Amino acid sequence: MTADILARNNVTVTGRGTQPMLFAHGFGCDQTMWRFVAPAFEEDYRVVLFDYVGSGRSDLGAYDPERYGSLEGYAQDVLDVCERLDLHEVVFVGHSVSSMIGALAAREAPDRFAHLIMIGPSPCYLNDGDYAGGFDRADLEGLLDLMDKNYIGWANFLAPVVMKNEERPGLTRELEESFCSTDPVAARRFAEATFFSDNRADLAEVPVPALVLQCSEDAIAPDAVGDYVHRHLPRSTFHHLAATGHCPHMSHPEETIGAMKAYLADAGLPA
Amino acid sequence: MDPLLDTAPCGFFSVNDDGTVVRANATLRNYLGAETLVGHHVDALLSRGAKIFYQTHVFPLLRVEGEVNEVYLSLRTAGGDDLPVLLNATRHTGNDGAVNDAVVVPMRRRNQFESELLQAKHAAEEASRARARFLSVLSHDLRAPLSAINLAAHMLAEEALGPVTDAQRRDLDRIRESSAYVLRLVTDLLNFSRVDAGRVTVRVRATALSDVLDRATDIVEPLAAEAGVAFIRTPQAATGAVLADPERLQQVLLNLLTNAVKFTDPGGHIRVETEETDDLVRLHVRDTGRGIAPEEIERVFEPFVQLAQPDDAPRDGAGLGLAISRELVRAMGGDLTVESVLGEGSSFTIALPAAPAGEPAVS
Numbered sequence: 117m118t119a120d121i122l123a124r125n126n127v128t129v130t131g132r133g134t135q136p137m138l139f140a141h142g143f144g145c146d147q148t149m150w151r152f153v154a155p156a157f158e159e160d161y162r163v164v165l166f167d168y169v170g171s172g173r174s175d176l177g178a179y180d181p182e183r184y185g186s187l188e189g190y191a192q193d194v195l196d197v198c199e200r201l202d203l204h205e206v207v208f209v210g211h212s213v214s215s216m217i218g219a220l221a222a223r224e225a226p227d228r229f230a231h232l233i234m235i236g237p238s239p240c241y242l243n244d245g246d247y248a249g250g251f252d253r254a255d256l257e258g259l260l261d262l263m264d265k266n267y268i269g270w271a272n273f274l275a276p277v278v279m280k281n282e283e284r285p286g287l288t289r290e291l292e293e294s295f296c297s298t299d300p301v302a303a304r305r306f307a308e309a310t311f312f313s314d315n316r317a318d319l320a321e322v323p324v325p326a327l328v329l330q331c332s333e334d335a336i337a338p339d340a341v342g343d344y345v346h347r348h349l350p351r352s353t354f355h356h357l358a359a360t361g362h363c364p365h366m367s368h369p370e371e372t373i374g375a376m377k378a379y380l381a382d383a384g385l386p387a
Numbered sequence: 388m389d390p391l392l393d394t395a396p397c398g399f400f401s402v403n404d405d406g407t408v409v410r411a412n413a414t415l416r417n418y419l420g421a422e423t424l425v426g427h428h429v430d431a432l433l434s435r436g437a438k439i440f441y442q443t444h445v446f447p448l449l450r451v452e453g454e455v456n457e458v459y460l461s462l463r464t465a466g467g468d469d470l471p472v473l474l475n476a477t478r479h480t481g482n483d484g485a486v487n488d489a490v491v492v493p494m495r496r497r498n499q500f501e502s503e504l505l506q507a508k509h510a511a512e513e514a515s516r517a518r519a520r521f522l523s524v525l526s527h528d529l530r531a532p533l534s535a536i537n538l539a540a541h542m543l544a545e546e547a548l549g550p551v552t553d554a555q556r557r558d559l560d561r562i563r564e565s566s567a568y569v570l571r572l573v574t575d576l577l578n579f580s581r582v583d584a585g586r587v588t589v590r591v592r593a594t595a596l597s598d599v600l601d602r603a604t605d606i607v608e609p610l611a612a613e614a615g616v617a618f619i620r621t622p623q624a625a626t627g628a629v630l631a632d633p634e635r636l637q638q639v640l641l642n643l644l645t646n647a648v649k650f651t652d653p654g655g656h657i658r659v660e661t662e663e664t665d666d667l668v669r670l671h672v673r674d675t676g677r678g679i680a681p682e683e684i685e686r687v688f689e690p691f692v693q694l695a696q697p698d699d700a701p702r703d704g705a706g707l708g709l710a711i712s713r714e715l716v717r718a719m720g721g722d723l724t725v726e727s728v729l730g731e732g733s734s735f736t737i738a739l740p741a742a743p744a745g746e747p748a749v750s
Binding site: 263 | 404405406407428430434435436437438439440442443444446447450451458459460461469498501502505720
């Protein structure tokens with residue numbers, strides 16, 4: 117089974133260092149989102165990129181709706197990749213929901229991880245009493261409606277064209293488009309797992325040191341949420357970026373790289 | 388703002404990577420009922436669900452690929468209403484850095500239409516799941532008593548409980564045949580409900596075609612001989628390895644071969660042959676049977692559809708065999724197709740990926 121994981125998760129390994137830096141993409145995209153940041157660490161680290169099953173160029177044949185109905189299933193992907201490549205002392209870099217996925221993986225197998233770098237984390241997107249996650253259930257239903265309508269064209273028109281490719285029947289579900297071309301069923305399930313999860317209670321159980329990178333004016337993970345993560349993660353460092361939005365590694369890669377390197381240097385790691 | 392843009396019948400705005408709106412035309416301001424948009428964050432233009440979609444899909448796509456097309460988004464008006472729009476955007480780099488230009492066209496009526504389509508799609512999917520659940524429960528509940536009836540009739544006929552008369556034995560045989568027939572139907576239903584619900588697991592691995600064909604031949608050759616039909620297996624049909632689940636492949640092959648026997652008149656023949664390309668193996672099951680009418684050929688893989696039976700033949704099966712077979716082959720990464728000429732015969736083709744050279748094949 118292990119031989120298949122590299123293909124299953126479309127794992128790519130680059131870099132000249134020995135300590136692994138594992139980049140985990142967020143909901144909606146794939147490993148391509150790291151193209152502006154990951155190269156900056158190739159000199160000092162063994163850089164590992166992958167796609168969660170159901171995203172990017174992962175093996176859709178390995179998709180199991182039950183496993184990927186919760187973030188634990190995605191955390192298992194992270195652990196599978198770590199085990200397959202025999203990674204230890206991993207610096208895990210997760211964007212958005214992958215911050216919590218990394219936290220769950222680190223809670224499960226703390227010995228694998230040296231540090232977590234969380235970009236725009238949120239343990240719970242839903243408002244709940246005094247906790248302001250940022251969204252009500254109706255907002256998230258609105259997101260699912262948007263996804264349905266944007267993916268419906270994909271599902272109805274593109275997929276049959278691919279499936280008619282009789283010369284390559286084994287590739288009927290492999291899409292040629294890479295970025296954001298996620299299977300609609302898997303994408304919806306990922307959205308539900310992401311936005312309806314409540315992992316606040318898990319934060320206290322993460323024993324690995326972590327950097328929380330909080331963006332300015334982030335509508336998805338507002339300041340109060342980043343602050344909550346920092347306060348409840350036992351060994352966390354908080355850094356507020358000037359970068360606005362939710363994707364600083366794409367909109368402001370230099371500032372993001374700088375913040376990561378400063379943290380790594382403070383931790384005595386190559387930077 | 389260019390006067391032409393201000394009067395264009397679509398909204399236009401530019402946003403930088405900070406998310407700040409740097410230009411917006413009058414049409415967009417009118418759409419949103421806003422006096423000014425420049426200087427606001429793009430989030431202020433979007434409904435709450437759309438904020439997430441913009442950050443997780445639209446902006447990353449623009450950043451990496453430089454454009455997005457035909458994205459459905461929901462804007463938020465100054466009055467708090469949602470305005471569904473279709474958005475196209477491109478990215479370019481000017482003196483002031485990267486800017487993303489976007490055009491939006493309202494689509495209220497089309498949005499309503501698509502919502503109804505989606506609702507119908509979801510209802511159909513739920514109905515399909517409910518049908519699969521019903522079939523699965525029904526099939527499970529029927530199998531156990533049917534098996535018990537069959538076993539009891541068998542034991543009685545074998546005189547396990549004492550001697551039986553010839554007349555009693557004939558009736559017991561009828562009970563066994565009928566219960567076995569219904570059991571086959573129920574098994575088909577159960578298999579179909581599993582396939583339909585996506586609960587069939589296939590374990591694809593390099594599979595020696597000759598072994599699968601050998602086992603199928605052992606079963607079908609006597610049936611063909613009894614029906615007066617010649618069974619021909621061409622020499623090249625025994626070569627090669629495919630990526631398949633050997634048990635599922637055998638199930639599909641047996642279904643095709645027994646169909647061929649059933650629909651081929653005495654004196655006809657069934658021919659099994661293969662055709663290989665670099666990355667694909669096609670296994671053909673050809674018969675000289677009555678063939679399929681052009682108007683029926685598209686429907687043969689639909690569930691609960693039966694081909695026209697021979698005139699004197701009893702109705703046999705629930706019309707699920709080919710539907711199950713095609714889904715199984717597709718689950719293995721291949722496809723099952725058919726060509727036919729009415730009155731001349733049919734040719735069913737299983738296409739599967741060839742196993743990589745050097746990979747040991749299982750039997």
